[in-house]
Amino acid sequence: MAELFNVWETVWTVISFAIFLFLLTRLFYRPVMKMLEERRQTIESGLEEARKAREQAEALNREYQERLAAAQREAQAIIERAEQTAERFRQERLQAAQEEAERLLQQARERIQRERDDAIAALRQEAADLALLAAERIIRRRLDGEEQRRLAEEAIAEVGRVQ
Amino acid sequence: MISSIGLFAAVGIFSLALSAIGGATAQGRTASAAFDAVARQPEAAGNVQSALILSLAFIESLTLFVFAMIFILAGRVTG
Amino acid sequence: MSTHEFALAASEHGSDALFYIGPAPVTSAVVGLWAVMAFILLLAWLVTRRLEMVPNSRLQNVLELAIEGLHSWTSRIMGPERAWRYLPIPATFFLFILISNYSGLIPILPHLPWYVPPTSHWGVTAGLAVFVFLFVQYTAVKETRGAYYKHLFDPPLLTPLMLPLGIIEELVRPFSLSLRLFANIFAGETALSVMIGIVAAIPFLLPLPIFVTALEMVAGFVQALIFTTLTAVYVGAASEHHH
Numbered sequence: 439m440a441e442l443f444n445v446w447e448t449v450w451t452v453i454s455f456a457i458f459l460f461l462l463t464r465l466f467y468r469p470v471m472k473m474l475e476e477r478r479q480t481i482e483s484g485l486e487e488a489r490k491a492r493e494q495a496e497a498l499n500r501e502y503q504e505r506l507a508a509a510q511r512e513a514q515a516i517i518e519r520a521e522q523t524a525e526r527f528r529q530e531r532l533q534a535a536q537e538e539a540e541r542l543l544q545q546a547r548e549r550i551q552r553e554r555d556d557a558i559a560a561l562r563q564e565a566a567d568l569a570l571l572a573a574e575r576i577i578r579r580r581l582d583g584e585e586q587r588r589l590a591e592e593a594i595a596e597v598g599r600v601q
Numbered sequence: 602m603i604s605s606i607g608l609f610a611a612v613g614i615f616s617l618a619l620s621a622i623g624g625a626t627a628q629g630r631t632a633s634a635a636f637d638a639v640a641r642q643p644e645a646a647g648n649v650q651s652a653l654i655l656s657l658a659f660i661e662s663l664t665l666f667v668f669a670m671i672f673i674l675a676g677r678v679t680g
Numbered sequence: 681m682s683t684h685e686f687a688l689a690a691s692e693h694g695s696d697a698l699f700y701i702g703p704a705p706v707t708s709a710v711v712g713l714w715a716v717m718a719f720i721l722l723l724a725w726l727v728t729r730r731l732e733m734v735p736n737s738r739l740q741n742v743l744e745l746a747i748e749g750l751h752s753w754t755s756r757i758m759g760p761e762r763a764w765r766y767l768p769i770p771a772t773f774f775l776f777i778l779i780s781n782y783s784g785l786i787p788i789l790p791h792l793p794w795y796v797p798p799t800s801h802w803g804v805t806a807g808l809a810v811f812v813f814l815f816v817q818y819t820a821v822k823e824t825r826g827a828y829y830k831h832l833f834d835p836p837l838l839t840p841l842m843l844p845l846g847i848i849e850e851l852v853r854p855f856s857l858s859l860r861l862f863a864n865i866f867a868g869e870t871a872l873s874v875m876i877g878i879v880a881a882i883p884f885l886l887p888l889p890i891f892v893t894a895l896e897m898v899a900g901f902v903q904a905l906i907f908t909t910l911t912a913v914y915v916g917a918a919s920e921h922h923h
Contacts, residue, residue: 442669442672442673442676442802443673443802443803443806444705444707444709444801444802444803445803446704446705446707446710446803447707447709447710447713447801447803447804447806447807448803448804448806448807448810449704449807450704450706450710450713450804450807451710451713451798451803451804451806451807451808451810451811452807452810452811452814454710454713454714454717455776455807455808455811456811458717458720458721458772458776459768459769459772461721462720462721462724462768462772463768465721465724465725465728466724466727466728467767467768467771469728469731470727470728470731470743470744470747471747471764471767473731473733474744474747474748476733477733480733648756651753651756651909654902654905654906655906655909657902658860658902658903658906661860661864662856662859662860662863662864665859665860665863665864665867666856666859666860666863668863668867669802669859669862669863669866672866
């Protein structure tokens with residue numbers, strides 16, 4: 439009759455299992471666990487590197503953004519300055535033009551005045567000449583009498599009034 | 602006249618059935634309590650599951666102890 | 681089953697010696713023990729022969745998955761650091777017991793005269809449990825310099841009561857640990873052989889042994905896990921540093 443419990447089997451198991459565990463640890467667990475540990479470290483360092491790279495990229499991006507903003511501000515300032523200059527220049531030109539126009543107007547007025555005066559003087563001269571001419575003719579025609587003298591006097595008086 | 606082997610077989614089967622009833626009842630209660638716990642706290646499902654398997658195994662082993670005892674004694678009776 | 685057959689089933693259990701090495705008889709369970717161990721060593725050799733950090737063999741993937749799964753399982757018991765350090769112990773028990781349990785479900789293997797699944801023999805499971813017991817004592821002495829044994833004297837006044845209880849508990853552990861595993865696998869195989877006997881008489885009951893086989897697939901896995909978990913619990917308790 440076979441026994442349900444064979445103590446030799448227990449002895450064999452304890453000894454065999456100790457050897458088995460030793461062999462399996464050497465052959466299997468050590469390389470596998472070492473590999474898993476290395477893989478874990480590789481993944482961790484990879485993640486760490488990725489995190490650093492991302493931070494670097496973010497810093498770079500921030501710097502670029504800042505530089506871009508500064509450049510934009512500068513450009514804005516340059517445009518404003520240019521606009522101001524242009525405005526000032528325009529004002530100056532406008533003023534100069536106005537002054538020029540004023541001056542030309544003044545010149546024109548003066549010239550007109552002068553020419554008018556000249557014209558009046560010329561007219562007066564002409565009138566006197568004409569009067570003289572007329573007087574001469576009259577005197578030539580009727581150089582007699584009181585009347586002629588009176589006429590001459592009148593003409594002279596006339597001329598004198600105009601003078 | 603009942604032989605000693607026949608008597609042993611009858612008692613053995615009866616006690617095995619009795620322990621199976623007890624074990625089944627206990628396992629049912631355990632499983633029901635575990636499912637209640639998971640329903641209340643689904644996030645603890647992992648821990649409940651491992652505790653459930655352990656508890657079921659402990660209960661199960663009582664029935665199997667009876668089974669093993671019957672076999673051990675069967676060797677004595679028939680041998 | 682007649683009484684004769686019942687006795688036959690018990691004797692077929694096969695604890696008879698195949699041959700002797702010195703005074704020690706080698707039974708079919710011992711051959712099975714060595715066969716399972718050799719099979720696992722072969723698998724390990726196949727995997728470690730070309731171990732890749734980026735795995736490209738299915739076998740490596742499966743074994744890595746098993747290792748990682750066992751680590752996360754035992755981490756819940758003793759924390760990830762100690763779980764990693766002691767991983768070979770529970771992992772070896774798990775692989776050995778699982779493969780041994782499943783070997784009993786392959787239809788041909790249990791009918792070879794020189795092979796039985798080692799975990800279906802109490803002698804073998806007792807050996808495994810004794811190994812756990814010895815390893816726990818070794819860990820307690822080496823890791824905590826015996827601080828583990830303080831719990832035997834915990835309430836100083838109750839030492840006369842607690843000491844025998846603690847010692848009995850410590851000694852009962854290998855008993856229940858081995859009996860649970862053995863009884864489960866042995867009961868499963870007995871049920872399976874009874875079912876096959878029934879099918880031989882009544883062929884249309886074929887679904888019965890298939891159903892039992894499926895049940896035993898679950899039970900074989902759970903029992904391997906239970907043994908592993910309890911081993912981790914015992915080793916975890918023995919290696920725990922109290923501050």
